[in-house]
Each structure stands twice: as structure tokens, then as C-alpha cells.
Amino acid sequence: MRWGLTGAAVAFLGLMLILPLVVVFATAFSKGWSGFSAGLADSDSFAAVKLTLIAAVISVPLNIIFGLAAAWAIAKFEFRGKSLLITVIDLPFSVSPIIAGMLFVLLFGAQGWLGDWLAARNMRIIFAVPGIVLATVFVTVPFVARELIPLMQAQGREEEEAALSLGAGGWQAFFRVTIPNIKWALVYGVILCNARALGEFGAVSVVSGHIQGVTNTMPLQIEVLYNEYKFVPAFAMASLLVLMALLTLVLKHWIEWRSARSLAQIGSGPDRAIAPPR
Amino acid sequence: MDAQFKSGRLLTLTVLAALLPCSIAPVSAQVTLLNVSYDPTREFYEEFNAKFAEYWKSKTGATVEIRQSHGGSGKQARAVIDGLEADVVTLALAYDIDAIADNSRLLPTDWQKRLPHNSSPYTSTIVFVVRKGNPKNIKDWNDLVKPGISVITPNPKTSGGARWNYLAAWGYALRHNNNEESKAREFVAGLFKNVPVLDTGARGSTTTFAQRGIGDVFISWENEALLILKEFGADKFEIVAPSLSILAEPPVALVDKIADKHGTREVAQAYLEYLYSDVGQSLAVKHYYRPRNAAWINQAESPFSKLELFTLDEMFGNWRKAQQAHFSEGGVFDQISVKNK
Numbered sequence: 141m142r143w144g145l146t147g148a149a150v151a152f153l154g155l156m157l158i159l160p161l162v163v164v165f166a167t168a169f170s171k172g173w174s175g176f177s178a179g180l181a182d183s184d185s186f187a188a189v190k191l192t193l194i195a196a197v198i199s200v201p202l203n204i205i206f207g208l209a210a211a212w213a214i215a216k217f218e219f220r221g222k223s224l225l226i227t228v229i230d231l232p233f234s235v236s237p238i239i240a241g242m243l244f245v246l247l248f249g250a251q252g253w254l255g256d257w258l259a260a261r262n263m264r265i266i267f268a269v270p271g272i273v274l275a276t277v278f279v280t281v282p283f284v285a286r287e288l289i290p291l292m293q294a295q296g297r298e299e300e301e302a303a304l305s306l307g308a309g310g311w312q313a314f315f316r317v318t319i320p321n322i323k324w325a326l327v328y329g330v331i332l333c334n335a336r337a338l339g340e341f342g343a344v345s346v347v348s349g350h351i352q353g354v355t356n357t358m359p360l361q362i363e364v365l366y367n368e369y370k371f372v373p374a375f376a377m378a379s380l381l382v383l384m385a386l387l388t389l390v391l392k393h394w395i396e397w398r399s400a401r402s403l404a405q406i407g408s409g410p411d412r413a414i415a416p417p418r
Numbered sequence: 419m420d421a422q423f424k425s426g427r428l429l430t431l432t433v434l435a436a437l438l439p440c441s442i443a444p445v446s447a448q449v450t451l452l453n454v455s456y457d458p459t460r461e462f463y464e465e466f467n468a469k470f471a472e473y474w475k476s477k478t479g480a481t482v483e484i485r486q487s488h489g490g491s492g493k494q495a496r497a498v499i500d501g502l503e504a505d506v507v508t509l510a511l512a513y514d515i516d517a518i519a520d521n522s523r524l525l526p527t528d529w530q531k532r533l534p535h536n537s538s539p540y541t542s543t544i545v546f547v548v549r550k551g552n553p554k555n556i557k558d559w560n561d562l563v564k565p566g567i568s569v570i571t572p573n574p575k576t577s578g579g580a581r582w583n584y585l586a587a588w589g590y591a592l593r594h595n596n597n598e599e600s601k602a603r604e605f606v607a608g609l610f611k612n613v614p615v616l617d618t619g620a621r622g623s624t625t626t627f628a629q630r631g632i633g634d635v636f637i638s639w640e641n642e643a644l645l646i647l648k649e650f651g652a653d654k655f656e657i658v659a660p661s662l663s664i665l666a667e668p669p670v671a672l673v674d675k676i677a678d679k680h681g682t683r684e685v686a687q688a689y690l691e692y693l694y695s696d697v698g699q700s701l702a703v704k705h706y707y708r709p710r711n712a713a714w715i716n717q718a719e720s721p722f723s724k725l726e727l728f729t730l731d732e733m734f735g736n737w738r739k740a741q742q743a744h745f746s747e748g749g750v751f752d753q754i755s756v757k758n759k
Contacts, residue, residue: 245500248501249500249501250499250500250501250522251499251500251501251521251522252500252501255501259501264501264503266500266501267497267500267501267502267503349454349487349497349502350487350488350489350497351452351485351486351487351502352485352486352487352488353485354485364460364488367457367621368460368461369645369649
């Protein structure tokens with residue numbers, strides 16, 4: 141029975157995950173290393189990598205700040221509308237990314253609510269870099285907050301209160317007590333957020349305008365290349381994205397392992413769903 | 419203290435959120451044109467843009483950089499309406515530029531009269547792609563409605579190319595049934611009954627037919643058909659020209675308000691006119707678009723099929739009427755789709 145189930149799981153994963161990954165890399169390198177590097181050397185592709193990194197570099201720190209602020213407020217304080225706030229944080233998870241994109245078009249588009257105001261000031265948001273960043277921020281909002289909220293709720297506020305009563309300042313308590321307690325969950329949230337920021341397609345596609353070399357992110361550029369029958373460059377770029385994702389996964393596992401170990405050392409810790417290493 | 423804490427955080431957050439939109443505003447001293455186009459023209463315009471930049475430099479001494487944006491024609495029109503700042507649009511069908519004129523007033527509604535040949539510097543038509551050897555012996559439109567023939571075309575609701583496909587079939591049926599609308603409707607309904615999968619765009623259908631191997635015949639832009647032979651091999655597919663098809667005229671237009679705002683009217687106008695020059699026309703041929711010069715089409719080495727063509731205007735009046743009657747909500751296409759279920 142156990143072998144049957146394990147075999148089924150392995151076969152499924154092999155078919156659904158490993159095989160496609162092999163295909164991505166095999167196609168990317170089907171014309172050798174020179175074909176692969178030539179595929180990435182194109183200036184439009186280079187611009188796409190740059191834009192994707194810009195979007196990630198802006199959205200991840202914003203996410204950390206927002207996630208910390210939201211989780212802190214929700215876990216440590218009682219206020220009205222708290223459950224509403226929790227629900228709103230989850231919104232980007234529950235709506236389709238295309239709706240996120242259309243929301244920005246309705247808001248900032250030429251026919252949108254703020255369209256005339258923006259046009260009068262010659263400010264461009266959608267179909268320009270700010271729109272890409274906004275869409276990325278929107279779809280990644282929940283990641284850090286979602287990781288922190290349950291942990292911080294479980295930890296309660298006793299430790300901070302103790303620190304304060306012993307004479308620590310507010311920020312001191314935050315950096316010396318709160319941050320060390322949530323360190324691993326925070327890093328984990330950042331990694332998930334980063335992965336999504338790099339890979340987002342739907343919302344970004346709506347607000348991009350697909351201007352080559354300007355507003356195409358890596359996922360969009362992959363679609364462009366694929367539709368152009370440029371299979372080697374398309375898969376070269378895809379494999380780059382896959383590599384980034386794999387790196388993220390490796391980091392994630394390392395973090396889980398580290399955090400499980402540090403929890404084990406403390407001996408008592410909140411009951412997170414992390415199995416101790418065997 | 420706790421409250422201070424919270425408001426400090428929130429303040430930082432608010433400030434950052436407010437700063438974000440203003441942080442990146444691309445500014446460049448050089449003249450830049452944005453050409454918003456549809457999917458299959460990418461390679462053509464990549465080459466044409468380089469040639470035009472050379473020409474403009476030698477003529478005026480000024481440097482111009484042309485940026486391209488490609489996507490489904492209808493989607494691109496929508497983006498221009500929503501604020502994608504195109505100096506020129508080069509789309510798959512006149513209706514999409516009509517939509518920009520109607521919904522945004524960025525250009526006058528009589529835009530199509532401003533350049534020669536209905537503002538279409540290059541044309542194409544609709545032909546069939548079949549598997550090598552033509553195993554189902556497909557020769558003309560009436561073979562496509564026979565039972566057991568699997569036809570691939572994208573969805574006319576979403577794809578510009580598919581609307582040309584649909585109208586070409588409709589025109590053929592009208593011509594062969596003494597212009598009887600009801601017969602044409604029956605014919606086109608029969609054709610769509612043979613379509614196993616409606617992709618949203620022409621490139622999606624190409625993949626369905628050429629890569630996934632679905633279907634006996636693919637109704638396609640002629641330029642796309644020639645590209646399939648080049649990309650996938652002439653040993654796998656062949657082109658069949660029907661006896662009658664439609665002259666597909668992908669139009670181009672200057673987007674007046676945007677060009678004036680950017681101060682690019684002169685160079686944008688020259689860009690569009692250069693499409694009609696010998697350089698532009700020969701590049702169009704290279705990328706399998708039909709040039710306006712008929713002598714070029716009939717050259718011995720010409721890749722283009724010889725077939726009789728009708729224009730959209732002589733069969734349907736104009737794009738607004740065709741769109742309204744056939745592809746609008748509850749139009750003929752919707753009616754036959756419901757009946758075919």
C-alpha cells in the first residue's frame with residue numbers, strides 16, 4: 141500500500157513536474173551553449189530581465205514593510221475592523237490576477253477614474269514601469285503578512301511587554317525581541333514573495349502594453365519569443381526563470397531546516413508546521 | 419507607546435505607496451515613436467524600423483528610435499484606448515482603428531481616407547494550409563463543410579484573422595448561392611461545425627495545427643501560411659489556394675492627439691508613408707505580405723497564390739457594418755454557435 145502510494149506520487153510528479161523541466165532545459169540547450177547564450181544576448185531580453193528584477197526589488201521591500209506592519213497590528217493589538225483587514229490582505233490570493241490588472245486599468249487608464257488627472261500632469265502609470273511594479277506589488281501583498289500573522293499571534297505579546305517593563309524602548313523591543321522571534325518566518329515570506337514577483341504573468345500582462353525593450357517582463361518576453369517561433373531563446377529565458385525559482389526553493393528548504401533547528405534548540409517554540417530534520 | 423509604533427509604521431507605508439508612481443518616469447531626449455501593432459508583423463517591423471531610421475537620418479540628420487508593441491489586434495486597440503501612447507497604430511483590421519476613433523477621439527473617424535489604398539500599404543488574403551500531399555483532397559471552400567473534415571480557425575470573437583476567415587467563407591457562399599443570405603449562413607454554420615477547437619488568436623491556431631497536429635485544414639492568413647512552411651518545413655505542409663477569397667487590408671494610422679502631444683507628427687507621418695516606398699514594399703514581400711504594386715505579385719518567383727479576390731467593402735459595405743451584423747453580441751456568429759451546440 142505504502143509503495144503503491146509513493147510510486148503513484150513519484151510517477152505523477154515525474155510526469156507533471158520533472159519531465160516539463162527537462163523539456164525546458166533540453167530545448168534551451170538544443171543548439172548548444174552558444175545557442176543558449178545567443179538567445180539571451182538580445183537587448184530586448186536583457187531589458188526584460190532588468191525590468192523583472194526592478195519589479196522584484198521594489199515590491200519585496202514594500203512587502204516586508206507592509207507585512208510587518210499588518211502582522212504586528214493584527215497580532216499584538218485589538219482594534220475594530222481587524223477581521224476585515226485580515227480578509228482584505230487575502231484578497232490578492234482570492235481574485236484572479238487579470239482582475240488585479242483590470243483594476244489598475246480602470247483606475248489609471250485613459251478612460252479610467254484618474255485618467256484625465258494623470259494625463260493633464262503627463263504622468264504615466266499603466267503601460268509603463270510604475271504599472272508593472274504596482275501590479276506586482278498587488279499580487280504579492282499577502283505573502284509576508286500571511287507568514288507572520290499566525291506566528292505572531294501564537295507568540296502573543298508577553299515577551300515584548302517584559303522587555304518594555306524592563307526599560308526597553310519601543311524600537312528596541314521591536315528589533316531585539318520581535319524580529320529575532322519571527323526571523324525565519326519573515327525570510328520565508330520574502331522568498332515566496334520574491335518567487336511570485338519574478339513569475340507574475342496575468343496582472344502584469346494587462347498593464348504592460350507589451351512595448352518591446354520597455355515594458356515586457358521575463359514571463360511576457362517568453363510568450364513573445366515563443367509566439368515568434370524562436371523556441372531556443374524562449375526556452376533559454378524560461379530556463380533562466382526556472383533557475384531563479386529552483387534557487388528560491390533551495391533557499392526555502394535551507395531556511396526551513398535552519399528554523400527547525402533553531403526551534404529545536406530553544407526547546408519550546410510555537411507549533412509551526414515544520415517537521416524537524418531526521 | 420504601542421499606538422505610536424503603529425502609526426509610525428503606517429505612515430512609512432503610506433509615504434512609500436504615494437512615492438511609488440512618481441519614482442520612474444522615462445524621459446529621453448531622442449525622438450521615439452511607438453508603433454502599436456498586431457502579432458504577426460513583429461519581424462516585418464523590426465526590419466522596417468531599422469531601414470526607416472537610416473532613411474530618416476540621411477534625410478533630416480535626426481535620430482529616431484522606434485519602439486514596437488505587439489499583441490492581438492483587438493487587445494492592442496483596447497490598450498491604446500486605455501492610454502497606451504501609440505504615435506502610430508498598424509492593426510489587423512480597420513474596425514480596431516475605428517474603435518479607437520470612436521471610443522477615445524484620438525484620431526478622426528475618417529482616418530482611413532488619409533493614406534492611399536484605404537490606408538493599407540500591404541495586404542494579405544486567406545488561404546488553406548493542409549498536411550503534405552493533401553490527404554483529404556481539399557481544393558476549395560465547399561470541401562471544408564464536408565462531414566469528417568476537421569477545420570482549424572481561431573475564434574472570430576477574439577481574433578482579427580479569424581474574422582477575415584469567416585468573412586471570406588461568407589463571401590464565397592454568397593457568390594455561389596446568388597447572394598442568398600440564408601444559404602451563406604447555412605454554409606458558414608456547417609463550416610464551424612467542423613471546427614474542433616477555437617483558439618483565441620492566429621498564433622494559437624497555428625500551434626494547434628502545426629505543432630499539436632490537430633485538424634485536416636487550417637484557414638490562415640497567407641503570410642502566416644507561408645511562414646508555417648518556412649518555420650516547420652515545406653515537407654510537412656502545403657498551401658491550397660481556394661478559388662475565391664477576401665482581400666485582407668491591415669490598415670495603418672497616425673494617432674493625431676498622441677503624436678501632437680509627443681511632437682512627433684512629422685516623423686510619424688513620414689514613417690507611415692515610407693511603408694508605401696519601394697523599400698517598404700519590398701520588405702513587405704520578404705515577410706510575405708502582398709505589396710500594392712500588382713506587378714510585384716505576378717513576378718515568376720513570387721510566393722503568392724494566384725486567386726480571385728473580393729474586398730470587404732464590395733461584399734459587406736464596411737467594417738462597422740460587418741462587425742455589427744456578424745460579430746457583435748447576439749450577431750450571426752453567436753447565433754450559429756448556439757445552433758451548433
